[in-house]
Amino acid sequence: MHSPDVVATKYKEQGRRLTPQRKLLFNLMHNNESHPTAEGLFEEASKRMPGISLRTVYQTLEELSEMGEIQLMHCDGGAVRFDPNVDEHHHAVCAETGELFDVYVDNIDSLRAQLPAGFEVQNVSIVFHGRVAKSAPRTARSARITTKSPARQQTVRAKSAKRTPRRTSRGSNT
Amino acid sequence: MHSPDVVATKYKEQGRRLTPQRKLLFNLMHNNESHPTAEGLFEEASKRMPGISLRTVYQTLEELSEMGEIQLMHCDGGAVRFDPNVDEHHHAVCAETGELFDVYVDNIDSLRAQLPAGFEVQNVSIVFHGRVAKSAPRTARSARITTKSPARQQTVRAKSAKRTPRRTSRGSNT
DNA sequence: TGCTTATTTGCAAATAGTGCGAACTACATA
DNA sequence: TATGTAGTTCGCACTATTTGCAAATAAGCA
Ligand SMILES: [Mn+2]
Ligand SMILES: [Mn+2]
Ligand SMILES: [Zn+2]
Ligand SMILES: [Zn+2]
Numbered sequence: 001m002h003s004p005d006v007v008a009t010k011y012k013e014q015g016r017r018l019t020p021q022r023k024l025l026f027n028l029m030h031n032n033e034s035h036p037t038a039e040g041l042f043e044e045a046s047k048r049m050p051g052i053s054l055r056t057v058y059q060t061l062e063e064l065s066e067m068g069e070i071q072l073m074h075c076d077g078g079a080v081r082f083d084p085n086v087d088e089h090h091h092a093v094c095a096e097t098g099e100l101f102d103v104y105v106d107n108i109d110s111l112r113a114q115l116p117a118g119f120e121v122q123n124v125s126i127v128f129h130g131r132v133a134k135s136a137p138r139t140a141r142s143a144r145i146t147t148k149s150p151a152r153q154q155t156v157r158a159k160s161a162k163r164t165p166r167r168t169s170r171g172s173n174t
Numbered sequence: 175m176h177s178p179d180v181v182a183t184k185y186k187e188q189g190r191r192l193t194p195q196r197k198l199l200f201n202l203m204h205n206n207e208s209h210p211t212a213e214g215l216f217e218e219a220s221k222r223m224p225g226i227s228l229r230t231v232y233q234t235l236e237e238l239s240e241m242g243e244i245q246l247m248h249c250d251g252g253a254v255r256f257d258p259n260v261d262e263h264h265h266a267v268c269a270e271t272g273e274l275f276d277v278y279v280d281n282i283d284s285l286r287a288q289l290p291a292g293f294e295v296q297n298v299s300i301v302f303h304g305r306v307a308k309s310a311p312r313t314a315r316s317a318r319i320t321t322k323s324p325a326r327q328q329t330v331r332a333k334s335a336k337r338t339p340r341r342t343s344r345g346s347n348t
Numbered sequence: 349t350g351c352t353t354a355t356t357t358g359c360a361a362a363t364a365g366t367g368c369g370a371a372c373t374a375c376a377t378a
Numbered sequence: 379t380a381t382g383t384a385g386t387t388c389g390c391a392c393t394a395t396t397t398g399c400a401a402a403t404a405a406g407c408a
Pocket of ligand 1: 077078251252253254395
């Protein structure tokens, strides 16, 4: 999402008005990496502007989405989460806290997928489900996954292990 | 999901009773590749057993899920879709029809992702958003993406591509 | 056949939004 | 600065999904 000022300008250019509610929401969403829900954003906004309506929050989020300033995410079936980061990126969800983190994947094109015949892929979304290691921060072997900070990358090591080969109906087998 | 008979046996072993409703639902879910919603399954079930309750459908789906016989999917924020395929697989969603297709990806481990520090990945889910090519079914060049049937695989070519619908690369295989 | 208890069902309630219109106000204009 | 008007806000009803609850029903065993 662009800076509040830039968004404000875009709003005016489109004949939209700059209301205190909108300005506040622009500020709350800008650089917001928490992927808040409408309700969560509403609570934050209410602190600064008691009386603001949840309806207005939904409304403004919808506008920002239509303007391409934010993205919507349906991750776990709960409330939609709004993301001011519209760059191509993916997410990691902590099963414990529900926190959402941005994840950049640079070689999606290398995936070998058996897509249905005639299916034209427009966009791929990847969600890494897991959890943030509570303690054991320096156990040496806990750093298998990647430390985001040093811009270091690492091959994913998901559950892909050897889950009991559930050979039921589906495949050609019986 | 195991065959209706096997599931029935598991039910008895757990002290659960075999009711006509459950038997019907086992049959409707077995080998069902449509990833139905509770409501959709309820409609199907109602044809065969008028009067069955939507509540019972939800109930039974929950049981099957707890028993590991089916999987739940929250894909677009709408109703949950139930999947009797519990093998490790992913999905392709047609933006037009909402249809869900199973997609097998065999090299997830090769993804280079910048995960947050200390994040332990337990499972990765990939969703290919796109659409099934309407017409042009046999135009020879329409097979760019992969024909699921011949167990042929293809490198994903998501939106990252630059729309060059002329690449007749599908001949690479036998 | 009867009993006991699991199951089914109808209905209320919870979630997460959306549709609508009356009241309100940003802001261009005089 | 006052005024007009169309864009906004906001409350509220209403939809869509799903879950909670308890009375009515019915498997499965003695
Ligand atoms: Mn849902
Ligand atoms: Mn939702
Ligand atoms: Zn994000
Ligand atoms: Zn599936």
